[in-house]
Structure formats: C-alpha cells, structure tokens
Amino acid sequence: MKLAMVVVLCMAMVGGRAVVEGVTCAEVIQNLTPCLNYLMQGGEPSPNCCGGVRSTLGAAASTADKQTVCNCLKDAANRFAINDNYAQALPSLCNVNVPYKISRSTNCAA
Structure with missing residues (x-):
C-alpha cells in the first residue's frame, strides 16, 4: 500500500510539473551564454551560439x-x-526567424 501511494505521488508530481514548467530566464541565459562574445564584440557567432538561439526559440512554444x-x-x-546592432543581426546570422524586433524597447507583452 505504501509503495502504491509513493508511485501515485510521484506520478502526480511529474504530471503537475510538466504542465507548470515553461521557459525560464536561467535556461535562456544558459542557452545564449555562448553568444556573449559575439553580442559584445561582433565578428561571427559560434555554432554553439546559433544552437543556443535555436534551442531557446524552439522551447518558447x-x-x-x-x-x-x-x-x-x-x-x-x-x-x-x-x-544592439549585433543583437538584431544574430537571428539572421544563425538562419533563424524571430517574429519581433530585438531591441531594448520591444514591448514583450504585445
């Protein structure tokens, strides 16, 4: 009986967690950390950077x-x-379509 209760509780926690989970800032920052050099100094974004951009946008369902x-x-x-110019160019350089302008003044609620 105790084992059955533990299994039910675990299933409820996992099920509830899947519904509540979404993208977090920590995940966004982790995914885009490889882009920092490009975003601050320019040049060409690394493959890891572009992979992080794709992962971030793919997770934002x-x-x-x-x-x-x-x-x-x-x-x-x-x-x-x-x-800001490097940030705006990043999606294009990574062959990713971002449906809004990347800017410090973008209205994220719209």
Missing part, C-alpha cells in the same frame, strides 16, 4: 514562453554591454 524569452533578453541586454 506558448505566448507566455515567448514573453518570458523576450523579457529575459531585454534584462540581459541591460545588464551586459551588448551591442
């Missing part, structure tokens, strides 16, 4: 996830010495 990614990017841009 819902509107809430997309807003989270947008807000995380704006926050990171304000904390680091990121060049």
Whole structure:
C-alpha cells in the first residue's frame, strides 16, 4: 500500500510539473551564454551560439514562453554591454526567424 501511494505521488508530481514548467530566464541565459562574445564584440557567432538561439526559440512554444524569452533578453541586454546592432543581426546570422524586433524597447507583452 505504501509503495502504491509513493508511485501515485510521484506520478502526480511529474504530471503537475510538466504542465507548470515553461521557459525560464536561467535556461535562456544558459542557452545564449555562448553568444556573449559575439553580442559584445561582433565578428561571427559560434555554432554553439546559433544552437543556443535555436534551442531557446524552439522551447518558447506558448505566448507566455515567448514573453518570458523576450523579457529575459531585454534584462540581459541591460545588464551586459551588448551591442544592439549585433543583437538584431544574430537571428539572421544563425538562419533563424524571430517574429519581433530585438531591441531594448520591444514591448514583450504585445
């Protein structure tokens, strides 16, 4: 009986977790850390950077996830010495389509 209860509790926790989980700022930052050199100094983004861009955009399935990614990017841009022109060029250089302008002034709620 105790084992059955443990199994049910584990299933409930896993099931509930899958529904609640979404994209987090920590994941966004982790995925895009390989892009920092490019975003601050220019040049060419690394394959790891472009992979991180793809992973981040792929994980942002819902509107809430997309807003989270947008807000995380704006926050990171304000904390680091990121060049706005490099940030705007990054999706194109990584052959990724971002449906909104990447800017510190982007309205993430729209």
